[in-house]
Amino acid sequence: MIDNYQFGSMVVGGKQYRDDLKMIRGKVIAHWWRSQGHSVAVFDMDDIFAARPEVLVVGTGKPGRMRVEDPLRSALAQAGIELIEQPTAVAVETFNRLWAEGKDVAGAFHLTC
Secondary structure, X not given: OEEEEEOOEEEEOOEEEOOOEEEEOOEEEOOOOOOOOXXXXXXXXXXXXXXXXXXXXXXXOOOOOOXXXXXXXXXXXXXXXXXXXXXXXXXXXXXXXXXXXOOOEEEEEEOOO
């Protein structure tokens, strides 16, 4: 599903993206921007909650600086959505593995710091 990731760039289905992005059911939502920059809040994930995937993989950037806020963790748990948070390079591997296993997995990826 995700062909390649390197700092500041992700290739999905042969198309290159240079901004943060989400993936829901195989569809790329480009230009993902969070209201608090390096923090992910509940209202940054409305489309994820609407889709209700089994798993949400969050790529926290190459060095892992982006953080998921505690209220979002709680809301995901209440919705029955498993959260996996990892630096983006590892998160891409996890996302691809879960996708290949046939899991209903969504992704939210910070491509830089």
